[in-house]
Ligand SMILES: O=C(O)CCC(=O)C(=O)O
């Protein structure tokens with residue numbers, strides 16, 4: 001949890017309101033964004049659209065690429081302005097956090113631009129809406145997963161539902177409005193050669209209130225290959241435990257694995 005991050009609370013409430021207003025639009029207005037490919041600049045969808053997730057999962061989502069190119073749905077009217085401002089603020093916090101993480105490993109914070117190409121890094125805004133579900137104990141919002149990027153920064157509308165796996169147990173993440181919940185992602189696990197682990201998490205649903213969360217996923221640029229940092233390796237005691245690949249290929253392989261699961265189910 002990150003507090004004292006300096007992001008205006010009104011801005012956090014505004015972006016949550018904009019996402020809620022987007023989900024409240026008529027279905028025809030949202031349908032132009034129905035996603036086809038995971039690298040579409042804007043994609044809107046529901047777990048019920050996908051045969052693999054239709055029965056068990058209850059989630060609507062809106063994914064928007066906000067960096068290095070900025071995109072935004074045209075409605076609600078102020079969405080674009082608020083999303084641009086919020087993305088910029090999150091990028092600032094992420095730079096600070098990554099700098100601290102690199103220093104904690106004895107590395108220079110300038111690694112961020114050399115190794116991650118953060119200046120042209122891919123940033124994806126993922127808004128998740130989980131409507132109340134009468135049989136909530138039989139359903140789920142999002143299945144257990146790790147996020148593929150470097151760091152994800154999440155906020156929510158005051159209703160909990162995120163769970164994090166720790167020592168084999170699911171722990172509820174209670175997120176205070178105004179705080180930022182930050183997860184380590186796969187590319188950072190690779191870079192640190194497993195010293196920092198990508199966090200396994202999932203979202204559960206409730207039978208009372210709609211939950212809204214916004215996860216800002218901050219990755220390297222799509223062409224970057226992240227390898228374990230040579231400074232953290234020793235050929236005898238700490239050999240590289242991961243093989244790097246282009247971030248774009250990594251994302252595509254993950255998507256293929258997901259689709260294979262859909263076909264098999
Ligand atoms: O809604 C949540 O709390 C989790 C969202 C999430 O894990 C994601 O968007 O990757």
Ligand SMILES: [Fe+2]
Pocket residue numbers: 145146147201215
């Ligand atoms: Fe996630």
